[in-house]
Amino acid sequence: AQRVTQPEKLLSVFKGAPVELKCNYSYSGSPELFWYVQYSRQRLQLLLRHISRESIKGFTADLNKGETSFHLKKPFAQEEDSAMYYCASRGGGNKLTFGTGTQLKVEL
Amino acid sequence: NAGVTQTPKFRVLKTGQSMTLLCAQDMNHEYMYWYRQDPGMGLRLIHYSVGEGTTAKGEVPDGYNVSRLKKQNFLLGLESAAPSQTSVYFCASSPGQGRTGELFFGEGSRLTVL
Numbered sequence: 001a002q003r004v005t006q007p008e009k010l011l012s013v014f015k016g017a018p019v020e021l022k023c024n025y026s027y028s029g030s031p032e033l034f035w036y037v038q039y040s041r042q043r044l045q046l047l048l049r050h051i052s053r054e055s056i057k058g059f060t061a062d063l064n065k066g067e068t069s070f071h072l073k074k075p076f077a078q079e080e081d082s083a084m085y086y087c088a089s090r091g092g093g094n095k096l097t098f099g100t101g102t103q104l105k106v107e108l
Numbered sequence: 109n110a111g112v113t114q115t116p117k118f119r120v121l122k123t124g125q126s127m128t129l130l131c132a133q134d135m136n137h138e139y140m141y142w143y144r145q146d147p148g149m150g151l152r153l154i155h156y157s158v159g160e161g162t163t164a165k166g167e168v169p170d171g172y173n174v175s176r177l178k179k180q181n182f183l184l185g186l187e188s189a190a191p192s193q194t195s196v197y198f199c200a201s202s203p204g205q206g207r208t209g210e211l212f213f214g215e216g217s218r219l220t221v222l
Contacts, residue, residue: 044213100150
């Protein structure tokens with residue numbers, strides 16, 4: 001079975017500091033990886049997907065097949081980045097497997 | 109467009125009671141999903157559907173049933189509620205066809221079983 005691991009339940013950083021949210025996956029093939037975000041009182045929404053190789057709201061994520069990782073990074077954290085972040089993987093089927101989530105808190 | 113709409117948003121049940129959660133989407137999406145969200149557990153897939161008239165089990169299907177009689181609706185039923193089913197339930201839909209991982213979520217339904 002696929003597994004997505006997010007080792008940190010809570011990550012607290014100061015405004016302007018770099019952010020890295022960790023995500024590791026277990027899948028022997030070529031998975032699709034995603035980051036979803038849930039802001040306070042808002043719906044869970046897609047932030048970015050690895051095949052797009054894009055930067056959304058300053059966030060980027062690179063798929064590292066050797067380390068089976070898909071860490072989410074942002075060079076300078078903003079207060080509005082405070083939210084719950086979920087990493088998710090799709091391994092060839094029709095299902096998306098989510099990690100347990102990391103709560104990011106950006107402090108002033 | 110309303111996107112994905114879940115009803116009800118809140119419900120309190122007694123152990124053994126039954127209920128149905130309704131999910132409706134107006135984006136003509138093929139795929140629909142039901143997840144539950146619990147503290148420290150993340151989102152876990154209950155059941156899903158890849159088209160009208162089809163359903164499949166997810167990671168935690170026990171105690172739940174689903175139906176997809178119409179493309180736009182996906183119902184989640186609890187026949188005999190248990191306290192372990194206290195959770196926040198999220199419905200999601202996806203276009204499929206190369207965009208299967210792009211899920212559009214509802215606002216969630218908070219269920220408490222006493």
